[in-house]
Amino acid sequence: GDSVTQMEGPVTLSEEAFLTINCTYTATGYPSLFWYVQYPGEGLQLLLKATKADDKGSNKGFEATYRKETTSFHLEKGSVQVSDSAVYFCALSDLGYQKVTFGIGTKLQVIP
Amino acid sequence: KAGVTQTPRYLIKTRGQQVTLSCSPISGHRSVSWYQQTPGQGLQFLFEYFSETQRNKGNFPGRFSGRQFSNSRSEMNVSTLELGDSALYLCASSTREDQPAREQYFGPGTRLTVT
Numbered sequence: 001g002d003s004v005t006q007m008e009g010p011v012t013l014s015e016e017a018f019l020t021i022n023c024t025y026t027a028t029g030y031p032s033l034f035w036y037v038q039y040p041g042e043g044l045q046l047l048l049k050a051t052k053a054d055d056k057g058s059n060k061g062f063e064a065t066y067r068k069e070t071t072s073f074h075l076e077k078g079s080v081q082v083s084d085s086a087v088y089f090c091a092l093s094d095l096g097y098q099k100v101t102f103g104i105g106t107k108l109q110v111i112p
Numbered sequence: 113k114a115g116v117t118q119t120p121r122y123l124i125k126t127r128g129q130q131v132t133l134s135c136s137p138i139s140g141h142r143s144v145s146w147y148q149q150t151p152g153q154g155l156q157f158l159f160e161y162f163s164e165t166q167r168n169k170g171n172f173p174g175r176f177s178g179r180q181f182s183n184s185r186s187e188m189n190v191s192t193l194e195l196g197d198s199a200l201y202l203c204a205s206s207t208r209e210d211q212p213a214r215e216q217y218f219g220p221g222t223r224l225t226v227t
Binding site: 032034036041042043044045046049089093099100101102103104105 | 116145147153154155157160168202204214215216217218219220221
């Protein structure tokens, strides 16, 4: 079945540091890929998405590129802020769009 | 548009009891999915409903059930509660199922504690 692998963390960074959260996936067919973010006490919000190979999703300074050859969708941000502290989930949507599979989530802590 | 709403937000139940959680999707969204979120397991897919029909189901025991009404509102029921059912239950709604990169909109969740 489909699966998504990401580090659980926590990842602790100083403000303005560079962020990378790795995400790799296993899927039959050609899935769409997502990053969701969950702030404390809230539900998940879509951060960015990509639907085909070499697509780059971007939002709020975050970026991720759909790499089919390495089955990866790593999340990056050049300069993190304290307000970016949250849990980040990598996810994929199968070809039938009927099911979304999530990674375990990576907790990010940004300290001033 | 109002977002996805879930009621109640917090719930405390005793082992053996049953519980019903409610989810109201964004207006116009016909697909509703349910997830269980726990610290050790992350987000686990429970089931999805579209136009009152269950379209997909995760690997949960039959104690977990759901339904969807004609107005797209959905309920999830857990019978014979166990301590391990303590979790945050998230509901997500989305639009037409044939759109690529189907984005899901999540509610704030219902925090269920079983004692």
